[in-house]
Amino acid sequence: MNYYSLNKKAALSSFKNAVIKGLAPDKGLYFPERITPLPQDFFNSLDSMSHADIAYEAIKQFVLPEIPEKDLRQIVASTLSFDFPVVTLNDHISTLELFHGPTMAFKDVGARFMARCLGYFNQDNTQEVTVLVATSGDTGGAVANGFLGVKGVNVVILYPSGKVSEIQEKQLTTLGQNIRALEVDGTFDDCQTMVKRAFLDDSLTRNMQLTSANSINVARWLPQMFYFMFAYRQLYKTYEDIVFSVPSGNFGNICAGMMAQQLGLPIHHFIASNNVNNVVTRYLISQLYEPRPSVQTISNAMDVGAPSNFIRIQEIYKNKFDTLKEHLYSYSFTDAETRSAMLELYNTFGYVADPHGAVGYLGSKAYLKDHPDAHCVFLETAHPTKFLDVVEAVIKKDQPLPEQIQAVMDKEKVSENITTYEDLKAYLLTNY
Ligand SMILES: *Cc1c(COP(=O)(O)O)cnc(C)c1O
Numbered sequence: 101m102n103y104y105s106l107n108k109k110a111a112l113s114s115f116k117n118a119v120i121k122g123l124a125p126d127k128g129l130y131f132p133e134r135i136t137p138l139p140q141d142f143f144n145s146l147d148s149m150s151h152a153d154i155a156y157e158a159i160k161q162f163v164l165p166e167i168p169e170k171d172l173r174q175i176v177a178s179t180l181s182f183d184f185p186v187v188t189l190n191d192h193i194s195t196l197e198l199f200h201g202p203t204m205a206f207k208d209v210g211a212r213f214m215a216r217c218l219g220y221f222n223q224d225n226t227q228e229v230t231v232l233v234a235t236s237g238d239t240g241g242a243v244a245n246g247f248l249g250v251k252g253v254n255v256v257i258l259y260p261s262g263k264v265s266e267i268q269e270k271q272l273t274t275l276g277q278n279i280r281a282l283e284v285d286g287t288f289d290d291c292q293t294m295v296k297r298a299f300l301d302d303s304l305t306r307n308m309q310l311t312s313a314n315s316i317n318v319a320r321w322l323p324q325m326f327y328f329m330f331a332y333r334q335l336y337k338t339y340e341d342i343v344f345s346v347p348s349g350n351f352g353n354i355c356a357g358m359m360a361q362q363l364g365l366p367i368h369h370f371i372a373s374n375n376v377n378n379v380v381t382r383y384l385i386s387q388l389y390e391p392r393p394s395v396q397t398i399s400n401a402m403d404v405g406a407p408s409n410f411i412r413i414q415e416i417y418k419n420k421f422d423t424l425k426e427h428l429y430s431y432s433f434t435d436a437e438t439r440s441a442m443l444e445l446y447n448t449f450g451y452v453a454d455p456h457g458a459v460g461y462l463g464s465k466a467y468l469k470d471h472p473d474a475h476c477v478f479l480e481t482a483h484p485t486k487f488l489d490v491v492e493a494v495i496k497k498d499q500p501l502p503e504q505i506q507a508v509m510d511k512e513k514v515s516e517n518i519t520t521y522e523d524l525k526a527y528l529l530t531n532y
Pocket of ligand 1: 205206207238239315347348349350351352353354401402456481482
């Protein structure tokens with residue numbers, strides 16, 4: 101499969117090149133040249149297939165033959181070695197739990213799949229690849245864990261000092277091997293700016309192959325479509341009009357759901373559930389796309405002012421506002437509303453949600469007011485203990501730490517402090 105750049109000024113790219121480069125040379129996001137719907141039989145027999153078989157069928161057209169069938173089947177199966185349970189709360193609301201992976205946020209699947217693809221492409225390569233990634237929390241841990249021990253790949257994670265939770269910091273600073281953490285005296289935006297500058301810096305790129313590992317990379321973005329199929333598989337015999345409410349930040353996850361729909365998955369509608377960083381909610385009302393600097397909230401993985409994947413969503417719906425509006429609803433909620441939702445979920449259903457999942461729940465409720473017959477599935481994108489302070493303060497009950505989290509809490513943090521872009525550059529040139 102070839103990929104084109106959404107800036108339309110770069111040459112077509114192979115899957116391999118798109119994975120290694122991340123972004124096209126004209127700075128556009130890559131998008132697959134063709135999307136071929138899967139046969140109806142596939143959707144009719146979902147409940148008799150394994151997760152790995154579903155995932156292989158969904159992703160193969162985007163990857164074969166650059167990774168051959170046997171290897172791709174292996175990559176998919178080892179990526180998905182944990183559970184994706186659907187918990188039904190009542191006749192109209194379920195939640196799909198995406199936090200059963202090693203770092204307990206949904207980003208594990210994309211990070212693991214991308215790491216395995218990059219490892220495959222790099223197995224006979226003498227030039228090492230350096231993955232450079234800025235994180236506000238969950239991406240760092242998922243990437244660190246996914247890429248740990250992958251031959252020929254170095255990982256450098258930049259995170260804002262004092263601005264990620266203790267659990268998140270441990271997840272990205274304690275692994276060692278090919279994973280290094282740089283603690284930046286600054287904000288997430290400062291980290292992001294440094295990373296972007298490094299990709300454009302000839303004096304670095306002449307000396308090393310740099311790539312990104314956020315959802316602009318096709319290998320991190322596309323496997324997220326599996327989630328929607330897994331949830332549908334569990335619900336389609338019981339409910340019609342299945343709707344997904346996706347807590348959205350960079351809009352990679354929801355955009356992957358839309359790809360699943362393009363493959364033929366009968367998703368009735370999508371709901372983009374936002375905190376007060378709501379550029380898309382406003383766009384669907386006013387038709388004006390007006391990004392703003394991000395505002396800090398308790399659902400901080402969604403504190404994004406200008407979602408990088410929105411351009412892919414526009415492409416999927418052929419840049420037609422009316423078509424987009426037929427498929428996508430969007431609502432935005434404050435932190436106070438999010439806290440009430442966490443309490444309501446706990447008191448009504450005994451369900452402990454993290455702040456991102458709670459925003460997804462609120463989106464489902466808002467949608468159901470106008471569409472009372474639908475069945476909404478909100479994605480629970482992180483385990484509640486990843487946001488322990490907020491969760492315990494709201495529901496007033498101590499939460500036990502899951503195994504995966506306990507295991508890193510006892511390990512020693514190793515990081516290096518940097519302040520300026522020159523520090524980053526010197527670090528990279530010295531170490532790689
Ligand atoms: C990254 C993240 C999101 C947002 O996902 P996007 O694909 O960027 O829209 C939501 N919830 C959690 C917990 C996350 O880590």
